[in-house]
Amino acid sequence: MKKIIFKAIPFDKNLVTLALESGVDAVLTTAEHKKAIEALGRVTVITPAEMPEVAINEKSDEATAVELDKKGKSVCLSAGWEIIPVENILAQVESLALEAESLDRARLAAGVLERGADTIVVTPEGASDLKQIVAELKLSQGKMELQKAKVTSIESAGLGHRVCVDTISMLKKGQGMLTGNSSAFTFLVHAETESNPYVAARPFRVNAGAVHAYAQMPGDKTTYLEELSSGTEVLIVDARGNTSIAVVGRSKVEVRPMLLITAEVQTPSGPVSGKVFLQNAETIRVVSGDGEPVSVVTLKPGDEILCRVDDAGRHFGMRIKEEISEE
Structure with missing residues (x-):
């Protein structure tokens, strides 16, 4: 997930307001306008003194950027940077900011050397x-590879x-959360975007499963x-594997009546199965x-549903190398 800063130089109140409404992480402005921006909303405001700008016009400018980084400065390369100098600098620094004047340039900045700025x-x-830019680079968590799994059993599981x-976002058809008994096999549980004659849609809600279940989280982590x-x-994951954050x-x-659903995915090394407990109700999909x-x-049984198969092994939600079996 990338940090997005809006450069309010020169200062323009309308553009700053747009930036705040878009969900940027911070605003870069001159010291004289810092208080004016802070009055518009609760946001981090930084100045050029805190994030020095370096224009890469010749080879020696690369060394200048690296030297500033070693002194603990958050370095920003001016708009107009080219790939090779950026790659050279990225290979020598822990972090780097790049100016972008369009969505295409922002995408390019985010992908240099695969790591990106x-x-x-x-x-x-x-x-x-x-x-x-915020939607793609700040909220997106990349793409999840989903597989078609065949349902093998559905059983009543008591209470x-x-x-x-309940999220603070309006989710869309196809979106939901990945949950399951094992972090290595999760089911795409759909948000309550669909209505029926008895219950209105609740598009902000995912009835995600039993309290013990794992949920896939941002940053390649899981939680109960x-x-x-x-x-x-x-x-949040959609049917094509696109991700976002809510x-x-x-x-x-x-306490509700529950179902135990078991499904199986065929992999090159053989069948892999997983389970999930979901509430026994028509609105759960x-x-x-x-x-x-x-x-x-x-x-x-026999129906195909979307699931995600992964390597097992988590400790406090973080991926670890460990021999583990969860059913």
Whole structure:
């Protein structure tokens, strides 16, 4: 996830307001306008003294940028940078900011040497692309590889505590969260975007499963559903594997009748199976192999649903190399 800064030099109140509404991490401005920006919203405001700008016009400019980094400065390369000098600098520094004057330049900055710049400083020329830049580079967590799994069994599992994850975002058809009994096998549980004659849609909600289940989280981490609380960032995934981040507004834990769903994925090394406990209700949906939401009450053995198969082994939610079996 990249840090996005808007460069408010020269100062323009309308553009700063747009930047704040777009969700930038900080605003770069001259010292004389710092208080004016802080009055518009709670946001980090930095000055050129805190983030010196270096224009790369010749080879010696690369050394200047590296030297500033070694002195503890957050270095920003001016708009107009080229790939080779940026690669040379990235190989020698821990972090680097690059100016970008458009969405295409921001994408390029984020992908140099695969690692990319840690921070993208969007210039006023790129203000019209700010919302898209934030969506792609700040909120997106890359792409998840989903597989079609075949349902092998659906069983009543009695009563259990399940977790409704109510986000502060309006989710869309195809989106949901990846949860399951094992961090190595998670099910795409669909958000409550669909209505029926008895219940209105709740597009901000994912009825994600039992309290003990793992949930895929931003930053290649997992957590137990029971640990989610207001303010936590969760990973939202759609049927094509595209990801974004949503913030939990409320986590509701209630006792409800549960189903145990088991599914199997065929891999080059043989079949792999996984399980998930979901509430037994028509409004709870997984995602079919063709990307459509399907209610758990109509699910039957042989149906294809979307899941994610990964390597097992987590410690406090972080990936580790360990021999582990979870069922």
